[in-house]
Amino acid sequence: MGIDFTVFKGSKTGDIVEAKGHRDPGPSEVIVKISHCGVCGTDEHYRHADQGLGHEGVGIITEAGSSVHDVSEFRVGDRVGMSWFHKFCGYCQSCVSGSHQNQCINSTYFGTADWDQGCFGTAVAWDVSALFKIPDEIASEDAGPLMCGGATVWDPLYGAGVRPGSRVGVIGIGGLGHLAIQFASKMGMEVVVFSSSESKAQRAFEFGASEFHITSEVEKFGSIVKVDVLLITANTLPDLNLYLQVLAPGAKIFPLTVSMESLKLSPLSLIAGCFTVSGSGLAPVASIRAMLAFAAKHGIKPQIERFPMTHDGVTEAMQKLREGKMRYRGVLVAA
Template sequence: MSAQTTAKGYGIADTKKYTEFSVKDFPLKTAHADDVTLDISHCGVCGSDVHTVTGGWGGLNVPWCVPGHEIIGTVTHVGDNVKEFKVGQRVGVGAQVLSCMKCERCKGDNENYCAQSVDTYNAKFPDEVEAQGGYSTAIRTHQQFVFAIPDALESEAAAPLLCAGLTVYSPLVRNGTGPGKTVGIVGIGGLGHLAIQFAHHLGAKVIVFSHSPNKKDDALSLGADEFVSTSEDGFADKYADKLDYILSAADAKSIPLADLLSTLKVDGKLTSVGLPDEPWEGLQPQAMASNASCIGGSHIGSKKEANAMLKLCAEKNIKPIIDQVLPMSEAGKAIEAVKNNNVRYRFVLKQDLA
């Protein structure tokens, strides 16, 4: 049976009208022997979706953009080279759908840093077919970017793991989060509330920094050992030289970077997975001179890490807190809520076109 050639989805054509989704058919990428095609059942609503459809990260790269890269679905077709997946299997797709497979990065479990990487949406495949995301009926992608979903994870809980989860899991493990380490998590939203759980279950002592004191109970119940309100003057003083690593999911240009950096041990690192629309304000290297600390970036994670994360989630019962599951037709409502920071902690869309 040949694979379907089109799908239907909810897309945005104008970043000024970022809640006005229209429904259209669109072509799927040309089917290759390494491709897996799936019917989508659920898709999480990620901060990236908001930055993209509002134009915060720049204009659209395609005339009409279907967002969504926290995708769960059922395999409907596999190419001849695909051995890992079979028709009928429940799988997931995250924020990346292609890489070159040939470079050192691809060959070294760093395919998420391949220079030829293709994003799941608002991007184009090498053959110029537009890549469209998961607010839709189906997606086709290379098997490297398809993940088996453990039976223990419900679909609506698994969806947000594929971007929000992987985006925080990868830097946590790459930076040594584990027993004997003290790790700070900054910003308790869709990403941060998963990061707390990962850091805790990986064995680290977890210090949560948040400017929202009313998230204290959530943070502690998710596994934080301590909660620090960054709105209090001198909040960082008692943590000076205490932290091995900080992961910031704060999506803001004016987080108290210098204070946070001061809590790091010598050679400690802060990774920001929050990607604000505007540059950081006032950062000077002086803020990192007193402890040889550094501040860095990260980009989702590798398939190896995705599989390890999903296994950990299944074993330790780690899951996102789902605020609402909405039909995909309410994508605009979900986008607005994420933009206004009115989500605790994730919205998931459910298929209503097929």
Template sequence: MLHYPEQFDGIGIVDQADWTNPKRVVYKPRPFGAQDIDIKIECCGVCGSDIHTAAGNWGDLPKPVVVGHEIIGTVVRKGAGCTSDDIKVGDRVGVGAQCFSCLKCHRCQNNNESYCAKCVTTYGQFFDDGYCSKGGYASHIRVQEHFVIPIPENIPSEYAGPLLCGGNTVFSPLLRNNVGPGKKVGILGIGGIGHMGLIFAKALGAEVYAISRSSAKKEDAFKLGADHFIATKEEPDWAEKYYDTLDLVVVCAGSLKDVDFEHLPHIMQVGGRIVSISVPEQSEQIVLKPFGLLGVSIENSHLGSIEEIKQLLKLVSEKNLRIWIEKYPINEANIHTIFERMLKGDVRYRFVLTDYEKEFN
């Protein structure tokens, strides 16, 4: 058995008023259970959810708040009740945005674990015993076995991490809407998640439409796999030009305030779906005109399932896909820089924290 500590080291928010300046912290993990696995973390992607949680946009949490749910690391402990032969001590594995569910309800039994009433997200949510989950900006993490995922050998760790939350969040509605050859798919919002949506929709064989407010990311969008580009603020007639075109639009914008829900349904075919994966600030609301949705449905998608993550990893492995990342060694100063850059939208397109061994030794 590899060495692991009784307490975990991390970098977390200790003062909500100063959330962009996280500090080194030491904390106890929740009690180790028979179905638990401990992982020594190697790297972790940075998600927009990290910013919302750190800033308190989704409510106040007990300090320290340790975020991060795009985790790659090595198994260092496996509970006696674990049953998977695919996960052994010493294996490289990943953890996404969920760390626990009941595994018994109808939803869990049908690959909808993230919709379970007992769902616990990887950070910032409470277990029944009152422990608040803590994430991947840390030396280690403790996770229910079901949510630990083997990583294909040919996907480098820093490219694998962001697939486990952001990547899977956009892949799930693509998969559930049978995206493939013959489908016309729009990805609205070309950011950390949206850029992955372009890559995956193209890899699945769809005709891909990148939708953004301006043409600033047009060149990137075509490099990422888009066949068409729609700049909604620069093309006054975009809704008429693309009328009755798309089967599916996945809304990947971090906020829904600037999404034109009055005109967006016009570009959908009858029976088309607009699926939002955005989880903005709690106070945010959208206004819809019901008659504008005739023949079109709009819905919100949560985290994808573990089975969907495995299918995404298989696709990425087989097609040798690479998302666009920028790496930073994990430490207090670099997390501050990342938080400030994300607030400015200064990222192309996903930050990944690395060099955990150096920081946490």
């Protein structure tokens, strides 16, 4: 049967373009009617590409491929979420290891395949290997930003051996940072927030921060108990030399901001402090499932601004994101 859909794409000029398409589900795919989609900073990176935008989709399964019932628990009527990855192969070493699907060498993902469709649209065809059931406790408008932004900040905390009582530094209170504060706080960690905006202090504490430190025009921090983990979630990369003084020996640094800039940190600094700088892409399947369950249990949700899933709505949301005025995640809502 398949489905005809509308999708909002990027273009060479950077303008948002409305397009039409049709998809029939493959054997292991389902058709998902999109109800909501988060607006992520990485969508901005593809604004000049002729491809469907959006990778934080939430919707209802309306049709299942011929093998879906044999290889998964998904059924028509399920409310599901989609993220950066479109499909995992299931047979490479990363997949069969059980916890590293995000390193699958045969995966397809946003920007590399399925350019005709995107979650900024009315429907998609999606492989069940990269699909997630949304817990009843999480509203669809809140689930979208969790699928990418939430998973991005969750996995370093969940997968890197950080324990309750650890001190976690978070640089930046934006789309990623405000979720990182909530997750770390609810996981029993002491959350130390660094921000250039003093006006965000109150919100940081409301999200669960234990401490708040201003970074603008600061050349050296005062007396701060050292942090065990540092998450960089600001939209620009900081000079890490400023933060060396607040890192505990053996601290782990996770640059989560998608940027082409170079990190400002000398090898000697790493050697002297036994620090580790770790890349952390979107979480693997088991981790995202755990993240959704944890968010449902502890009431973790993004602070969102809503926009209609229309040409004007997508354009406005992308513009507000580009200008750094979004507080803190935009969500497109279907009529």
